[in-house]
Amino acid sequence: MDKGADEMKLARELLVRVRKLRQDVMDERDRDIALWDEELEREDFLPSAENLFHYLAVRRRDLRDLQEALIPWGLSSLGRLEAKTLATLDSLVATLEDITGAEKTVFHPKIARFYEGPEILAKNTLEIFGPTESKNYTRIMATLPTEATDDQKFVDKLVENGMNIARINCSHDDEEIWTQMIERVRAAEKKFGREVKISMEMAGPKIRTSWVYTTEKNPKVAAGDSIRLDKDTTKIGNYPHCKLVVGMTVPEILADIREEEEVIIDDGTVECRVVEKDAQGLTLYIHKVNGSDTRIKSEKGINFPKSRFDLHVLPEQDKVHLAFALEHADIIGFSFMKNAQDMRMIQEEMERQVGERAKKIPILAKIETVQAVDNLASIILQGAGKNPLCVMIARGDLAVECGYVRLSELQQEIMWICEAANIPVIWATEVLANLIKRGIPTRAEITDVAEGASAECIMLNKGKYLPQGVEMVRRILEKQKYHKLKKTYMLRALGIAYSHE
Numbered sequence: 001m002d003k004g005a006d007e008m009k010l011a012r013e014l015l016v017r018v019r020k021l022r023q024d025v026m027d028e029r030d031r032d033i034a035l036w037d038e039e040l041e042r043e044d045f046l047p048s049a050e051n052l053f054h055y056l057a058v059r060r061r062d063l064r065d066l067q068e069a070l071i072p073w074g075l076s077s078l079g080r081l082e083a084k085t086l087a088t089l090d091s092l093v094a095t096l097e098d099i100t101g102a103e104k105t106v107f108h109p110k111i112a113r114f115y116e117g118p119e120i121l122a123k124n125t126l127e128i129f130g131p132t133e134s135k136n137y138t139r140i141m142a143t144l145p146t147e148a149t150d151d152q153k154f155v156d157k158l159v160e161n162g163m164n165i166a167r168i169n170c171s172h173d174d175e176e177i178w179t180q181m182i183e184r185v186r187a188a189e190k191k192f193g194r195e196v197k198i199s200m201e202m203a204g205p206k207i208r209t210s211w212v213y214t215t216e217k218n219p220k221v222a223a224g225d226s227i228r229l230d231k232d233t234t235k236i237g238n239y240p241h242c243k244l245v246v247g248m249t250v251p252e253i254l255a256d257i258r259e260e261e262e263v264i265i266d267d268g269t270v271e272c273r274v275v276e277k278d279a280q281g282l283t284l285y286i287h288k289v290n291g292s293d294t295r296i297k298s299e300k301g302i303n304f305p306k307s308r309f310d311l312h313v314l315p316e317q318d319k320v321h322l323a324f325a326l327e328h329a330d331i332i333g334f335s336f337m338k339n340a341q342d343m344r345m346i347q348e349e350m351e352r353q354v355g356e357r358a359k360k361i362p363i364l365a366k367i368e369t370v371q372a373v374d375n376l377a378s379i380i381l382q383g384a385g386k387n388p389l390c391v392m393i394a395r396g397d398l399a400v401e402c403g404y405v406r407l408s409e410l411q412q413e414i415m416w417i418c419e420a421a422n423i424p425v426i427w428a429t430e431v432l433a434n435l436i437k438r439g440i441p442t443r444a445e446i447t448d449v450a451e452g453a454s455a456e457c458i459m460l461n462k463g464k465y466l467p468q469g470v471e472m473v474r475r476i477l478e479k480q481k482y483h484k485l486k487k488t489y490m491l492r493a494l495g496i497a498y499s500h501e
């Protein structure tokens, strides 16, 4: 090794730091295992839980200067250690001990240890999302529209173009419609000889518009208008200055909202502020809408990003829908879970309904609030400790709850924590939204698919051009798989590297 005395001193200092980091990580892991031991029933999940504890311990520290210091030595700078945290630290310590000639405390880890995490993740992905025909790493989930009930050709096209999982959003339609959707998917599955999973998502305690009352004919609202969120229609004449009076699915929370609070309607389409509050409801001033004006319809989400409500994760209606899903779905999704306690209540209700079989059914945890992101590790430990588990980055509500700017950071953090726990992730909402609604994609949404290719699944929402959306995602994924796997850029030989010769 051609290094001077000063540089050797730096290497010895690095070794001290990395040895300490490794020891702290193992100590914190032992503490966390003791805390969670009783909840971790599934043997298969134990190595993943252990790696998650290692990773969380690493990520509780700011390691940026250590990373910088490792790079000149040609050593791992810890930027891709999610699925192999302790093996990476072992390898670093062992190599630094070789370089400095220090006493050996750690041996080089067996190469197989670096592949265990990715192999478990691939196995979990196959078990929950099924195989892929196209050999792409990332699966495609598509949301079935109501029209899928009587249009076999539409469903056939989705399967033919590469849909691996059909998503049924139980916030809309009913059991009769869902039954028909499932029959169509099963028919397409037979026709193309492909396995397609059915995922049914429970609505959860999502607050929505219920009725919309107005004296005008089909009015649009714009910035500067006022609207009313109200308990009932009987006082309608009292608000002549309001363009609409809107009811909501959970009117009891109105009492908890404060004046000046932000209220967001329809996934961010309408942004308002509370200007008046009384026993009947709230008067809202609209300060921004998507475009120059827009309609507010029933069944649209209402978010109060600054408030936290203690709503039960399984409203009564969901318990009924859950019984249906337990009979028909391959994956069951739950919306607006906040923490491990919510996950436990879901698991208990599933077990109450179908007994031991409940533990075999894959749960999809939709992460759509900042609170759920904060509690992600414990949601995963509780969920995967008993059930096969996948996680959805539900960006529709999450963006509204955390603000657009923070979304970019949170969607990555969710991916990293899930990778450390070998949990498959679904990159969801507004993927190729323009293509799916209008037939032409924006440039930025192509990049979004490339970014989503680091997830195990990409979800598409409803729209007229959904089959084209599925095909476009599949084709972008086919290109992307040569260049990037999770966080790692793959060095396929580049055509443009020859151009100057």
Ligand SMILES: Nc1ncnc2c1ncn2[C@@H]1O[C@H](COP(=O)(O)OP(=O)(O)OP(=O)(O)O)[C@@H](O)[C@H]1O
Residues within 6 Å of the ligand: 143, 146, 169, 171, 172, 173, 299, 300, 301, 396, 429, 460, 461, 462
């Ligand atoms: N049957 C339906 N009746 C009324 N609105 C619907 C229906 N199906 C979907 N929508 C609306 O269409 C849009 C796209 O629905 P999709 O299920 O793809 O997305 P989503 O964001 O998961 O929906 P939601 O937020 O309503 O649960 C949403 O605004 C949804 O509210």
Ligand SMILES: CC(=O)C(=O)O
Residues within 6 Å of the ligand: 335, 366, 368, 393, 394, 395, 396, 397, 398, 428, 429
């Ligand atoms: C999918 C969903 O519920 C969301 O993005 O909010």
